[in-house]
Amino acid sequence: VQLVESGGGLVQPGGSLRLSCAASGFTFSMYVMSWYRQAPGKERELVATINNAGGRTNYADSVKGRFTISRDNAKNTVYLQMNSLKPEDTAVYYCKATHVVIKYDYWGQGTQVTVSS
Secondary structure, X not given: OEEEEEOOEEXXXXXXXXXXXXXXXXXXXXXXXXXXXXXXXXOOEEEEEEOOOOOOEEEOOOOOOOEEEEEEOOOOEEEEEEOOOOHHHOEEEEEEEEEOOOOOXXXXXXXXXXXXX
16 A cells, blocks of 8 residues: 655745645545645644545635645546645645545655745
8 A cells, every 4th residue: 555645845935836645555436535734843734635536625724725635536646736835834745545434544655845935
């Protein structure tokens, strides 16, 4: 089982990034996918979630209207489009897969996002 995040980097305030999380080794369409983030000295927090079919999403209040989560079940990939980035969005971003029935979790290794001028 693997979840591999990519797309992180350094971006100026107001800029955009698109994160990807490629899954392998499990039945992707049976898993709810989520993005979390953890800033230095802070607890990991939920950013966005998308259900297994892709028709229902939820967002943290801090990113509503700026971030969009999506998934492509044919490509076993979940995305996080991040627009209007702020310095407080700086964190390591992780994707998580949760089985729809047994609620077992898989985590990726994370990708660093730094928003700075």
